[in-house]
Each structure stands twice: as C-alpha cells, then as structure tokens.
Amino acid sequence: MIGSLSATPISAGIPVTLENVTKYYGQRRILQDVSLHVPGGQFIAVVGRSGCGKSTLLRLLAGLEQGSSGHLRSGNAGLLSQRRDTRLMFQDARLLPWKRVIDNVGLGLHGEWRGQALAALDAVGLAERAHEWPAALSGGQKQRVALARALVHRPRLLLLDEPLGALDALTRIEMQRLIEQLWLQHKFTVLLVTHDVSEAVALADRVILVEQGGIGLDLTLDIPRPRRRDQEALARAEAHILARVMGEEEVAAPQENIAFSR
Numbered sequence: 001m002i003g004s005l006s007a008t009p010i011s012a013g014i015p016v017t018l019e020n021v022t023k024y025y026g027q028r029r030i031l032q033d034v035s036l037h038v039p040g041g042q043f044i045a046v047v048g049r050s051g052c053g054k055s056t057l058l059r060l061l062a063g064l065e066q067g068s069s070g071h072l073r074s075g076n077a078g079l080l081s082q083r084r085d086t087r088l089m090f091q092d093a094r095l096l097p098w099k100r101v102i103d104n105v106g107l108g109l110h111g112e113w114r115g116q117a118l119a120a121l122d123a124v125g126l127a128e129r130a131h132e133w134p135a136a137l138s139g140g141q142k143q144r145v146a147l148a149r150a151l152v153h154r155p156r157l158l159l160l161d162e163p164l165g166a167l168d169a170l171t172r173i174e175m176q177r178l179i180e181q182l183w184l185q186h187k188f189t190v191l192l193v194t195h196d197v198s199e200a201v202a203l204a205d206r207v208i209l210v211e212q213g214g215i216g217l218d219l220t221l222d223i224p225r226p227r228r229r230d231q232e233a234l235a236r237a238e239a240h241i242l243a244r245v246m247g248e249e250e251v252a253a254p255q256e257n258i259a260f261s262r
C-alpha cells in the first residue's frame with residue numbers, strides 16, 4: 001500500500017538569513033555584502049543574468065560553499081540541522097542509472113524506507129513507475145523522480161537550481177503546478193533559481209534580482225493564488241523585472257499588489 005506524504009506533513013519551512021555575505025572565487029568577487037532574510041515557508045524566485053551569482057547564492061544557502069565573509073543564520077537551528085533539513089534539485093535529475101526508480105528515491109534512507117519512497121513517488125504522480133529503470137523515463141518524469149527524492153527527506157528548505165530549464169513548455173507548466181501544489185501542502189521554504197521571469201512571477205511570493213554582486217531588486221508579489229497565466233498583474237510584474245534585468249528604463253509604476261523593498 002502506498003503511504004501518504006500529506007497524512008504526515010513535512011514540517012513547516014525554516015527561515016534563513018544571510019548577513020553581509022561576500023563570496024570570492026580566487027580573486028573574483030562574485031557576491032558582495034549580500035543580506036537577505038527569507039521567512040519560513042516563503043517561496044522566493046531568484047533571477048538575474050547568466051553568471052551573476054544565482055547558483056552561488058543557492059550553494060551558500062545549502063552549505064555547499066562557505067562565504068568569504070559574513071554570516072548565514074537559519075532560524076533558531078544550527079547550521080548542521082539546517083543542512084539536514086535542506087534539499088537541492090538541479091537542472092539534470094542526477095539519477096543513478098543502475099538503480100531502479102524507487103531505489104533512487106530511497107537513497108540514503110534506512111529502515112522501512114520503501115513505503116516512504118513510494119509515497120513520495122505517489123505525490124509526484126509516478127508510483128506506478130517505481131520499479132522501472134531511469135532510462136525508461138522522459139526528462140519531465142526524471143525531474144519528478146528527483147523531486148520525490150527531495151520530498152522523501154521532508155525538507156524544510158528546498159533549493160531549486162533551474163530544475164525545469166531543460167523541459168518543454170507544457171511539461172514545464174505541469175511541473176510548476178506540481179511544485180506549487182506541494183509547496184502549498186507542505187509549506188517548506190523554497191528558493192527557485194530560474195531564467196524564466198514568467199515562471200518566477202507565476203510561482204513566487206517574492207522575486208529577487210541578483211546583479212553586480214548584490215540584490216538589485218526585491219519584489220514582493222501579493223497576487224492571490226491560484227494565479228492565472230493571463231493575469232494582468234503577472235504580466236506587469238514580469239515586464240518590470242525584465243526591464244530591470246535588461247537594464248532598461250523603469251517601466252510602468254508598480255501596482256498595488258507589488259511591493260518594492262529595494
């Protein structure tokens with residue numbers, strides 16, 4: 001029998017705070033004095049030009065990299081428990097081809113893990129493919145497995161590094177809906193790096209633009225859900241962010257459901 005992830009909800013999201021974080025690679029300064037507070041359960045999209053430091057920011061939050069200076073705080077929890085509560089998902093699913101789907105999801109679990117792995121696969125709509133090899137799955141299905149592999153650990157902070165970047169447009173929208181639905185259900189904290197500004201405004205509570213080593217724009221989107229893709233508020237937010245990314249003149253003044261804190 002398939003257990004249910006929703007019957008045993010993932011604990012609520014943890015807050016994370018960066019304080020004056022600077023990151024160098026060799027002599028190159030990638031991030032400078034970045035301060036950012038992410039309240040627990042918030043969904044943040046991180047956008048910016050290629051190479052601006054979005055993935056670096058995510059890796060710092062994941063504890064995979066250390067800042068050259070500054071501090072990372074994670075609510076009341078120490079760094080170790082923050083790492084335990086954090087899962088990452090990348091553009092490629094990174095499944096082990098010699099392990100069946102369910103064994104990929106259960107990697108690192110102990111004890112009676114099969115029920116949990118099956119529940120996570122069920123949550124992403126792939127329970128019936130549990131005993132197949134990754135090679136038999138489409139790109140979108142592989143990303144669903146990667147999502148299940150993250151969910152099974154009950155993350156309280158989910159870091160998504162352009163996870164939908166390689167998917168076709170329709171599969172991408174389906175995955176966006178799935179991620180939003182799981183987030184609404186479990187309320188983990190999400191940081192999603194994306195090149196797709198329409199994806200950012202469709203999903204996020206808040207959009208952050210990384211530019212010139214800092215946070216150039218910090219937009220709170222108070223747009224009710226479910227959001228419709230043809231909604232004018234989304235189009236206006238997208239136009240504003242794109243204009244900033246492209247370094248153009250500011251477009252139309254912000255409307256009432258968009259708040260700028262930077």
Ligand SMILES: Nc1ncnc2c1ncn2[C@@H]1O[C@H](COP(=O)(O)OP(=O)(O)OP(=O)(O)O)[C@@H](O)[C@H]1O
Pocket residue numbers: 025026030048049050051052053054055056057
């Ligand atoms: N391990 C590393 N060693 C040296 N330089 C690095 C390393 N990782 C990233 N960089 C450099 O840091 C800068 C920021 O990289 P990062 O991957 O964070 O950018 P990004 O905004 O995520 O880019 P993209 O959108 O193209 O994925 C780039 O100039 C990159 O070459």
